[in-house]
Amino acid sequence: MAARAMRNFGLTDLRLIAPRDGWTVDGAGMQAAKDAAAGAGDIVAGAPVYPDIPSAVRDLSRLYATTARERGQGKPVVTPAAEMPLIHHRISAGQGVGILFGAERTGLTNDEVSYADAVMSFPVDPGFASLNLAQAVLLISYDWRKAAFGDVSPIAAPPPDAPASREAVMALFASLETALTAAGYFSAPEKKDVMTQNLRNIIHRLAAGEQDVRTLHRVVRALSEKGSRQ
């Protein structure tokens, strides 16, 4: 699940430190992890395995320890969103930066935290801090993506419908005004100007496209024909 979370946001460099039993190329742990990773199984299968933290982080120049508890070690505490621009800056300059996660049930020990430059912690509700490992990886990967590639969804907003010409909008309004006059909508002559302006502003606020204006024309016609049949 952690690998799948990473892959969603373009991260692939997963390192494993002293994984539990069954973690071999053909082991049960590996197979279960590849299944959970779905399309990110290659990240799991290719993850280097280290016996301890020092060997896993030797090529890095900065290390953050994720923890939800205060450790009394006097380290700076940062949040992912606030720190990620700096992390991205360091990585862009060729420096290696790592985020250290603890085991699912126990988290990082104080000894493990002591290897880190700083503690990374989430802005959770103090009354219910219960993020699991894959959730923590997801949130950090998300903030990484935004810092490195911008907060841009691959679903670009579609190009707007060809905007209706002013002439088409005026014609729609004229048609609506005619139908409303016939229907007795403007019963108070002294208010007609204000009522007309309000309607015109509502229609402009639609920022209607050509197709929208054609649709609304048909709606006005259908309603006024229905009215005249009654």
Place this chain on the structure above:
Amino acid sequence: MAARAMRNFGLTDLRLIAPRDGWTVDGAGMQAAKDAAAGAGDIVAGAPVYPDIPSAVRDLSRLYATTARERGQGKPVVTPAAEMPLIHHRISAGQGVGILFGAERTGLTNDEVSYADAVMSFPVDPGFASLNLAQAVLLISYDWRKAAFGDVSPIAAPPPDAPASREAVMALFASLETALTAAGYFSAPEKKDVMTQNLRNIIHRLAAGEQDVRTLHRVVRALSEKGSRQ
């Protein structure tokens, strides 16, 4: 898992629309969901159930549909992080705002998306967009928390160790310089000034606390005594 994600970031208003079989107070679906929610089971148990979208959103004034696919409906596409300050502003003003999620396997239909004012989509890697429902809820809840309560971890950075007095830092440096002189470290007299400045700057960069200075004093003493015994 969605309820647990929400609770981590202080959200509780979960609404269910046409849940699948077994969703009754004593049903199997309810029990499985409460188990998965762990400490957030009350959100699941208390979630109102609606037969359809219109009844579920009738008291809201704005609705976002989460989707990873472009629907050709010409709706604005927003990202959670960029939109959340506006959503928080609306909610603070007493307006109801909802985020609509589709079923786990199928997502939202085009008909369901058409009820929304805008599409909400994540800045994922275009080559691997595979967030599940609970992950999407987690990311949106996270961005909500930051917008509503600030990006603040409940682990405040501990108050710094009482900073060492300048006098203590100077005494540490004098002790180090004496030990290094005795050890023959300053072998090139013309470089002694620069070497001394470098060391002084390293020590200042530590921003050492009183306890740190005492520790370093003992380290210098231990090393220089070891040296004198050799």
